[in-house]
Amino acid sequence: LGAHDAEAAVGLRNNWKIAQGVRASTSLERVEVLEGPRTNETAAVTGAIEYTRNPTYKVTARLELRSSETSDGVLSTFGFAKKISEEWTFLTKNVYAVTDNKAAEDMSQERLQAGFAYRDADTNRVNALMRYEFRAEDNAYESNMRRDVHVLSGHVNYQVNDRLIVSGQYAAKLVTEST
Numbered sequence: 001l002g003a004h005d006a007e008a009a010v011g012l013r014n015n016w017k018i019a020q021g022v023r024a025s026t027s028l029e030r031v032e033v034l035e036g037p038r039t040n041e042t043a044a045v046t047g048a049i050e051y052t053r054n055p056t057y058k059v060t061a062r063l064e065l066r067s068s069e070t071s072d073g074v075l076s077t078f079g080f081a082k083k084i085s086e087e088w089t090f091l092t093k094n095v096y097a098v099t100d101n102k103a104a105e106d107m108s109q110e111r112l113q114a115g116f117a118y119r120d121a122d123t124n125r126v127n128a129l130m131r132y133e134f135r136a137e138d139n140a141y142e143s144n145m146r147r148d149v150h151v152l153s154g155h156v157n158y159q160v161n162d163r164l165i166v167s168g169q170y171a172a173k174l175v176t177e178s179t
Contacts, residue, residue, distance in 0.1 A: 008032050021053025042068040057082040073099040086121045090114075091131075105139045129155040150174045 011029040018024055029044040048062035060079040066072070079093045092114040099107045115131030135149040153171035160166060 008034050019053070021051065023050045023052075024048065025050075040068070042066060055083075070103060071099050071101045073097060084116075087118055089117045089119075091117055105144060107139045108137070110134075110136045125159045127157045129153075131155075145177050145179045148176045 009029065009031045011027060013025065013027040015023060015025045025046075025048045027044075027046040029042075029046075031040065031042045033041050044064060044066040046062065046064040048060070051059040058079075058081045060077070062075075062077045064073075064075040066075070075095070075097045077093070077095045080091075082090045084090055093112075095109075095111045097109045101107065112134045113131055115129060118126070118128040118130075120126040131151075131153050133149075133151040133153070135147075135151075137147040137149075139145070151171060151173045153169065155169045156167065158166045
């Protein structure tokens with residue numbers, strides 16, 4: 001927005017407890033330009049569900065539909081966490097977005113993460129995360145190319161005492177691009 005542009009945003013958000021450990025949420029949003037070019041006006045609707053009934057795993061899912069003068073988009077997210085033992089948890093998350101650009105090329109992006117988290121249950125001094133991430137982008141940044149990114153990383157925190165935490169991280173990344 002420029003210095004003299006103004007927008008008004010109106011929204012509605014609801015959360016519902018469907019059952020013990022099952023929640024749903026919805027939202028509606030409308031952004032209207034009060035002064036300036038009307039290309040930033042958007043409307044969006046979102047729905048989500050969360051399942052936490054079982055204490056050993058959690059599942060979340062969300063879908064958002066967004067529309068404007070210049071583009072329409074769909075964004076979906078899915079998450080899953082499973083406690084394997086007292087100290088180990090498996091985690092995964094997927095985000096997928098498709099944008100229909102009305103004046104340019106369409107675009108899609110996907111981000112998948114999966115890994116394991118470790119928390120020292122006896123002393124609570126060591127925390128670690130080992131993660132693989134895959135990102136795929138088609139026509140990202142209006143470049144008409146496909147980009148795939150693979151990232152493998154490890155993160156460790158060690159709490160020496162109440163005032164000192166030592167952290168270490170290591171990652172490797174592979175990027176391929178094609179037109």
